[in-house]
Amino acid sequence: MITQTEILAHFLPLMEAQGKRFRKKSLIRAKKADPGLQVVTVTSDGVETKNTAEKGDWLVENQTSAKESYLIKAATFERKYIMLHSLGDGWGCFRPVGEIYAYNVSAEDLKKFGAVEIMEFQAPWKESIVVKPGDFLVAPTDKSEIYRVARKEFTETYEEIKG
Numbered sequence: 001m002i003t004q005t006e007i008l009a010h011f012l013p014l015m016e017a018q019g020k021r022f023r024k025k026s027l028i029r030a031k032k033a034d035p036g037l038q039v040v041t042v043t044s045d046g047v048e049t050k051n052t053a054e055k056g057d058w059l060v061e062n063q064t065s066a067k068e069s070y071l072i073k074a075a076t077f078e079r080k081y082i083m084l085h086s087l088g089d090g091w092g093c094f095r096p097v098g099e100i101y102a103y104n105v106s107a108e109d110l111k112k113f114g115a116v117e118i119m120e121f122q123a124p125w126k127e128s129i130v131v132k133p134g135d136f137l138v139a140p141t142d143k144s145e146i147y148r149v150a151r152k153e154f155t156e157t158y159e160e161i162k163g
Contacts, residue, residue, distance in 0.1 A: 001128060002113055002121035007146050010112070011137050015101040021141075022158040024096035026063045028081065031090040033059040033071055041070045043150035049129040064156040071125070099161060100138050102154070107133040123147055 033039075033053035041048040044066045053059065056074035061067055072080070081094040110119045110133060123129035124145035131137060131148040138154075139146045149157070 002119070004122050004124060004145060007121050007137070008139070008143070011103055011109075011146060012101075012139060012143055014109075015103045015137075015139060018101075018103060020102060021099045021161045022102050022138075023099050023161055024157055025159040026096075026157050027084070028063060028094050028096065029061040029087060029091050030058050030072075030077070030081065030094055031092065033057045037071075039069055039071050041068050042066065043068050044152045045132070045150055047130075048148065048150065049123050049125075049127050051123075051125045051127055062153065062157060064153045066150075066153060068153060099141050100158070101141065101143075102136045102138050102149075102158065105131055105133060105135050105137055109133075 035053055035055045037053040037059065038050065039053065039059065040050045048068070051071045053071050057071045058074065058077040059069060060072055061069045080098055081096055084093045084095055086092050107116075110116065110131075113119055117132065119131050120128045121131065124147060129148050134151045136149045136151065136154045137146050138149050
């Protein structure tokens with residue numbers, strides 16, 4: 001499997017050269033995840049990845065048409081989200097803060113790794129994640145990790161930061 005290190009080494013320079021930064025424009029629902037909870041992230045085009053909750057992780061649900069769910073480590077969650085209000089049963093409504101770099105993946109990008117229609121690589125949480133032409137690879141501004149956001153969900157969730 002292609003590692004995080006290999007993906008970062010190849011795509012970060014492309015992200016930096018492209019010079020496009022984005023921010024999340026939609027609110028999320030989230031709650032503390034029970035340790036051991038298995039979460040399968042499903043987007044409009046199918047299964048993206050899976051992850052198992054550890055103590056302190058947050059279960060996040062994006063407000064997209066797919067309502068994809070995923071897990072985030074506590075320290076990352078606290079940096080990325082501000083609670084607006086409680087929704088009951090442990091759920092809260094949160095506003096995203098911060099920026100990301102994003103890169104629109106092409107078929108040519110995948111060919112460089114020997115892939116054609118789909119490429120698997122190691123997600124930051126050590127599971128396999130897929131990327132397809134037209135999807136976006138996303139990295140936080142500290143450039144510590146890279147992961148995929150499906151095209152449809154990316155356009156529903158993010159907006160470019162101008163200037």
